[in-house]
Amino acid sequence: EEFELRKSGQTVAHPYERYTLRTRKGMPPAPELHAPAATGSASSRRSGVFISYSHRDDEWRRLLRTHLHPYVTAGSVEVWDDTAIEAGEDWKSAIDQAIQNAAVALFLVSPNLLASPFVLREEIAPLLAKARAREVKILWLPVVASSYEETEFRALQAAMNPARPLDQLSAPQQHHALVDVCKIIKASTEPRAG
Numbered sequence: 001e002e003f004e005l006r007k008s009g010q011t012v013a014h015p016y017e018r019y020t021l022r023t024r025k026g027m028p029p030a031p032e033l034h035a036p037a038a039t040g041s042a043s044s045r046r047s048g049v050f051i052s053y054s055h056r057d058d059e060w061r062r063l064l065r066t067h068l069h070p071y072v073t074a075g076s077v078e079v080w081d082d083t084a085i086e087a088g089e090d091w092k093s094a095i096d097q098a099i100q101n102a103a104v105a106l107f108l109v110s111p112n113l114l115a116s117p118f119v120l121r122e123e124i125a126p127l128l129a130k131a132r133a134r135e136v137k138i139l140w141l142p143v144v145a146s147s148y149e150e151t152e153f154r155a156l157q158a159a160m161n162p163a164r165p166l167d168q169l170s171a172p173q174q175h176h177a178l179v180d181v182c183k184i185i186k187a188s189t190e191p192r193a194g
Helices: 055-074 091-101 117-132 171-189
Strands: 002-005 014-017 048-052 078-080 102-109 137-142
Touching (some): 117 137, 137 171
Parallel strands (some): 048 078, 048 102, 102 137
16 A cells, blocks of 8 residues: 655655554464554555456446545555555465455446456355355445346346446446445445444
């Protein structure tokens, strides 16, 4: 995560990067480096959001991540997509682990996504199984018109009207739609009362 720090009244900001360290499956957890957050604080409600997309639709992933950035910075959501996989890392294990950790899965639905055998087999299938077991909430965002009616997505409420996917909206309308989608994502990660 990249951010800038500046003093009040200062015009020059200094860029910094923050990294989140995670342990691999089977390894003991790392000791706490900071005092645990108070119950009910924003950090105690943090939930993982797994973003599934086709690499051919990367511009939509980047735009969504830009809109999600304030939520990530505030600590109200954690977001994972495959750009978090580092060189030399076992990418399949990283994806499987992220799927296991996800509280919310967001699919950027397009013909490219629906035509990907890997996404269908390795991401959609296991996440739908987790959704049936009520272990994850599935959200989907229509980014390009597609034949989603022929897939499992037909039974799931979209995060916005699939009759008007993002690519059919003007740039200002896209930004407004993504602001609304980010609110839905945050609400989906928050624990339900009762």
